Amino acid sequence: MARGTPYTASLDLGSTRTRIVIATPVPDRDRWTVAGYADVPSKGMRKGVVVNIELVEETIRQALTEAEKMAGIEVSSVHASLSGMHVRGLNGHGVVAVSHRNRQITAADVQRVIEQASAISLPSDRGIVEVLPQEFVVDEQDGIGDPLGMLGMRLEVTIHIVTSPVTASQNIVTSANRLGMIVEDLTLGSLAAATATLTDEEREYGTAIVDIGGEITSLAVFQRGAVRHTAMFGIGGTSFTNDIAVGLRSSVPEAERIKQAFGCAFAPLLHPDERQEQLEFAASGGRPRLLSRHVLCDMLQPRAEEIFKQLQENIREAGLERKLSSGLVLTGGGSLLSGIPELAERMLDVPVRIGTPTGLDGLNEELRRAEWATSIGLILSSIRPRANHHLRQRETGWRDWLTGIKNFFSSPNSAR
Structure with missing residues (x-):
């Protein structure tokens, strides 16, 4: 395999499928x-957590x-999902x-204000995974994305912090x-996934991205670009x-x-003719049986409604129900089930795609499917800073500090 070839690689270690790009x-x-990719069944994962490190190693x-x-490239580093x-x-x-x-x-001012915003009390077994600035405020002027070089006496910041048990994230790294x-x-x-699927307008005007995976559904809400x-x-x-x-007593x-x-x-x-369409399936013991499509739909729709009810309640509790001007973006393999977008649009009363x-x-064609959004997004997240050298040079200082902050608060020995 070629050595020295420039590359970037992603590892999406899911509960049911593992993908590398x-x-x-x-x-x-x-x-x-894209130079290469793979999609294999996951082993040793349950609800996003490593439960058997040897099986996860085998999967990767x-x-x-x-x-x-x-x-034709030997990979020595990856960008992984959590x-x-x-x-x-x-x-x-x-x-x-x-x-x-x-x-x-x-x-230095940006460093200090982000450090202060990040100084949250966490249990000793949890660490910070992401520190994401939302917006800066300079002397009560809000909505500022980059305050460097501006004049002011008082600097504020709001951030979104993602935390995880140290062992859970470390087990992925160890694998x-x-x-x-x-x-x-x-x-x-x-x-x-948002990096690979959302437009700038959706991020600005308010969008919820919902990643329906194998065993976990993830939600992220964007507004005003953050x-x-x-x-x-x-x-x-x-x-x-x-x-x-369970309903059909099948495998x-x-x-x-x-x-x-x-x-x-x-x-x-379902068209009236489709509702009565009879499907043959193998029940337990291999015996063939018949099932109508409307009975199958009656099994699936309540579960889909449960997903979107939980999402709706969570978004409402966060005070963001009226902030989704650009609607909902569904991704992940679970979003491909027929009727999912239409049901979401009806229940949440927002545009859905x-x-x-x-x-x-x-x-x-395969990589353009919704289940590859996270894998492609990890690649884009790793290369986009390189695509704008001026921005990267301007932000390198405080981006490095963000990494330092994350590492400090992730350390088991850090002060709480």
């Missing part, structure tokens, strides 16, 4: 293209081997006096380390499969086949 720069163009090895073979019921998001606020004599705001790979960073899966809220729900695509398996693989081939989660979409990844060259 390798991208390389396009010569003489400020673009990157299988995906890595396939992706490396396709790309999800699970153990992940928590909260907002913080900090305020400092501008220290420079001429009242010009410097990177990759055992294969000789470095994990460059961990990014919340829904935020990575993350305002994140949440996790212990329900996903496998819940639909399990409902079918899980047979239930999955039925769901993908004939499932619909919104009864009004399926979010498919864009932003890389070489995206074939």
